[in-house]
Amino acid sequence: MITPGSRWAVATHAVAPGEPWRRDCPRCRTKIGGPGLSRALSPMARCGGCGDRIGAPPLLVEAAVLLALAAVLLAGHPPLVSITLLWWSVWMVPLVFVDVAVHRLPDRLTYPAAAGTWLLLGLAAAVSGQPGTWLRALAAGIAMALLFATTTLLFGARGFGLGDAKLALSIGAVLGWFGWPVVVFGLLVAFVTSGCWALLLLAVRRIRWSHHLPFGPFLILGAVVGVATAG
Incomplete structure (x- = not known):
């Protein structure tokens, strides 16, 4: 659940200063997240309602998380x-x-x-x-x-x-x-x-x-x- 959590953090907080944190799709108002893994929090990063992209580009968050985890584990601290x-x-x-x-x-x-x-x-x-x-x-x-x-x-x-x-x-x-x-x-x-x-x-x-x-x-x-x- 690390990568869905990271993707949720990006989708929720990537809003302009002064705006409320994002809770749903700006286009169709489908909720981000909810029970289970939604399409918005999957590596494809697409709204489960209209299919618009939500948050960071597909696969990039997941790749960054996995790279970071691998680097730490291989460092031998x-x-x-x-x-x-x-x-x-x-x-x-x-x-x-x-x-x-x-x-x-x-x-x-x-x-x-x-x-x-x-x-x-x-x-x-x-x-x-x-x-x-x-x-x-x-x-x-x-x-x-x-x-x-x-x-x-x-x-x-x-x-x-x-x-x-x-x-x-x-x-x-x-x-x-x-x-x-x-x-x-x-x-x-x-x-x-x-x-x-x-x-x-x-x-x-x-x-x-x-x-x-x-x-x-x-x-x-x-x-x-x-x-x-x-x-």
Whole structure:
């Protein structure tokens, strides 16, 4: 039920700011989900009433979830660390799709991701006898969140959004578990890749200098690369 849940999160939360969360098909008002697995939550992502596409494109959410799970399982981390990364990953997948679609990082996804990540890392630290590692992870998450929140307070719409700051609570903790150099490297990857992508879009005239690109997917990418290189 992981992939239907991820697809439900995308379909429900990929709405413009100020609009209520989606509960049904915008065209025919057929409910999304309900008892059993509906067509909207299947890999085909089609409304069970009119057949319109609902949420993310077919198969992409499922492929992303399976890739994330395989990467975590193959990494060979201690069991509780692997469970933490699995928990974190299943929240990051819908956040990527929602941010790309509507430039939002909903609290209903970022806060559970952070709470579960902090709690599970705390359990991992208790079992392994490494309380200092957990404190470093918490410090990294708070520090990264404050960094992004400060840009919002100082620069308004030109800074990072508060959604990025809330997302950073879990991303900073995940990176911080593996050390401060990994935190710095993950942030560097995020900034470099987002900058390169923006320049590419400018070169092909897909965006203008005044456009604001979603940063959440690049922040998540930086975390994935950072954790992968940390071994």
